[in-house]
Amino acid sequence: MGKFFDSIQPAQQAFIEKQHLFFVSTAPLKADGHINLSPKGLDAFRVLSPNQVAYLDLVGSGNETSAHTLENGRITFMFCAFEGPPLILRLYGKGRAILPGSETWAQYAPHFTLPVNTRQIFVADIELVQTSCGFGVPLYDYTGERTILAEWADKKGEAGLHDYILEKNTESLDGLKTDYGVEHAAERASMG
Numbered sequence: 001m002g003k004f005f006d007s008i009q010p011a012q013q014a015f016i017e018k019q020h021l022f023f024v025s026t027a028p029l030k031a032d033g034h035i036n037l038s039p040k041g042l043d044a045f046r047v048l049s050p051n052q053v054a055y056l057d058l059v060g061s062g063n064e065t066s067a068h069t070l071e072n073g074r075i076t077f078m079f080c081a082f083e084g085p086p087l088i089l090r091l092y093g094k095g096r097a098i099l100p101g102s103e104t105w106a107q108y109a110p111h112f113t114l115p116v117n118t119r120q121i122f123v124a125d126i127e128l129v130q131t132s133c134g135f136g137v138p139l140y141d142y143t144g145e146r147t148i149l150a151e152w153a154d155k156k157g158e159a160g161l162h163d164y165i166l167e168k169n170t171e172s173l174d175g176l177k178t179d180y181g182v183e184h185a186a187e188r189a190s191m192g
Contacts, residue, residue, distance in 0.1 A: 003132075016045065060149075087131060
């Protein structure tokens, strides 16, 4: 069953900071809605305090996390030890998207290096931490980050990325609005 904590402990923070990969999961409230589970890398995760974390979110083909957290806030992060002693660490909390140019952007943006394809920062208030054995997680060697996403973003440029977000990132699979969908509804409507 694992062990439970009401905040991120120092040894857990050290473990998180060593990981090259983490997973984010969210879900809509409706029972037949699609659960989203996304792998993330690229040095995008930060522990801000024992009960608050943030991660840098880059432009991608979907924006489910934004739609789900806007609707209900629920978010879970998972980290796995792929080397060294086995461990699975989950963080449960309430998350929200912070968009560039918003009131609180300046509070969170300095924690990251912001590439051209920065879409938003997710901030989560953590209410429960769980550790479990991880005995079934295989060992893997980290060999580096992929460069494809950065190359794609550079080719699109800022204007192309903005248009892509309006086209692909304003609504979830289940039709829920994302933060971008709410903020840019009029602009998206004028695109036809």
